[in-house]
Amino acid sequence: MxxxxxxxxxxxxxxxxxxxxxxxxxxxxxxxxxxxxxxxxxxxxxxxxxxxxxxxxxxxxxxxxxxxxxxxxxxxxxxxxxxxxxxxxxxxxxxxxxxxxxxxxxxxxxxxxxxxxxxxxxxxxxxxxxxxxxxxxxxxxxxxxxxxxxxxxxxxxxxxxxxxxxxxxxxxxxxxxxxxxxxxxxxxxxxxxxxxxxxxxxxxxxxxxxxxxxxxxxxxxxxxxxxxxxxxxxxxxxxxxxxxxxxxxxxxxxxxxxxxxxxxxxxxxxxxxxWIAWAPAARGRIVVDEGARRAVSHGNKSLLAAGVRAVEGSFKAGDAVEVVGPEGELVAKGLVAFDSDLLAEIIGTKGGREVIHRDQLVVL
CATH class of the missing domain: 3.40.1160.10 (Acetylglutamate kinase-like)
Known part of the structure; x- marks a missing residue:
């Protein structure tokens, strides 16, 4: 047996x-x-x-x-x-x-x-x-x-x-x-x-x-x-x-x-x-500063344009993208609210514009 x-x-x-x-x-x-x-x-x-x-x-x-x-x-x-x-x-x-x-x-x-x-x-x-x-x-x-x-x-x-x-x-x-x-x-x-x-x-x-x-x-x-x-x-x-x-x-x-x-x-x-974490293929990457990395990974916060430092790849609003820290480390994955061209224009701007809402974001 x-x-x-x-x-x-x-x-x-x-x-x-x-x-x-x-x-x-x-x-x-x-x-x-x-x-x-x-x-x-x-x-x-x-x-x-x-x-x-x-x-x-x-x-x-x-x-x-x-x-x-x-x-x-x-x-x-x-x-x-x-x-x-x-x-x-x-x-x-x-x-x-x-x-x-x-x-x-x-x-x-x-x-x-x-x-x-x-x-x-x-x-x-x-x-x-x-x-x-x-x-x-x-x-x-x-x-x-x-x-x-x-x-x-x-x-x-x-x-x-x-x-x-x-x-x-x-x-x-x-x-x-x-x-x-x-x-x-x-x-x-x-x-x-x-x-x-x-x-x-x-x-x-x-x-x-x-x-x-x-x-x-x-x-x-x-x-x-x-x-x-x-x-x-x-x-x-x-x-x-x-x-x-x-x-x-x-x-x-x-x-x-x-x-x-x-x-x-x-x-x-x-x-x-x-599904956000595992199913959709990432169409690009968003590089964030240290403050945004901490807010996303430990503070359960949305990713704001103020914390974005660079945009890599070409993607549309609603696509899955990876969020990486200042050293290139993978932080999260989420469904982005802007296409890559528009996001590139607003990176670092104040005003609380949400690049990825926390409900669309998974910390990895």
Missing amino acids: AAERTQRPAEAKRVVVKVGTSSLTSGDGMPDRQRLQQITEQLLSLHRSGVEIVIVSSGAIAAGMSALGLERRPSDMPTLQAAAAVGQRRLMDLWAELLESEGPPVAQVLLTQHDIVQRSHYVNARNTLERLLELGAIPIVNENDTVAVEEIRYGDNDRIAALVANIVRADLLVLLSDVEGVFTSHPSTPGASLLTTVEEITPDLLRSAARGRSALGSGGMASKLEAVRIASLSGVAVVIAFGDRPGALIDVWQGRDVGTYFPASRPRKAARKL
């Missing part, structure tokens, strides 16, 4: 399960009914035990590729989005068939980064997901790949799973993968061993995880570790486990020593601030 963890996630009452492309498709890219059935049987068992379940499902693009006769993952955005449009319905049909035959209704929820960054969209997404769970349904979340751009290129839903875990205030996030968990080096390397518990994601761990991605999905271990960091900021524990392992979800929920376990390390932060 597998050993039990010191910090058991077995008390989890609300669990987000991310199922990656490699865990639900066969070699030809089509959804694999048998693999999906063994996952849904476990999900239904947890649901009958009183656990609220949210599924984050990849695989739409892979399913669409097979239906459209595409042998390789497309590199151009229109074809990727077309494949997603074809594959999403096929994927949802199978989820619904397997879950609703014995259990609760399922709901399709399509999100983009924009839905989390924009406050009104975030509130609507949170309210919808909460109400679905109250009604006993199982939400199945995917990125809205037919309109997404940056998301479709990166992450295989790992990051969105972490953000969903924050939105619904989950107790546990399970990332089902095509590997047993996180290893000390590449799993094919002689002597590589599984890390059963990771307290901190170190630079060395990130470097060892930066290896290739699968042919059908877009994620890899590096994107999963980034998702872990997001979830950790959200106060959510995470387990990365092998999706094909029989009973993996049940064992994880019961606190058995399966996969790699990452204890939650911090109080929850707002999902919207997490």
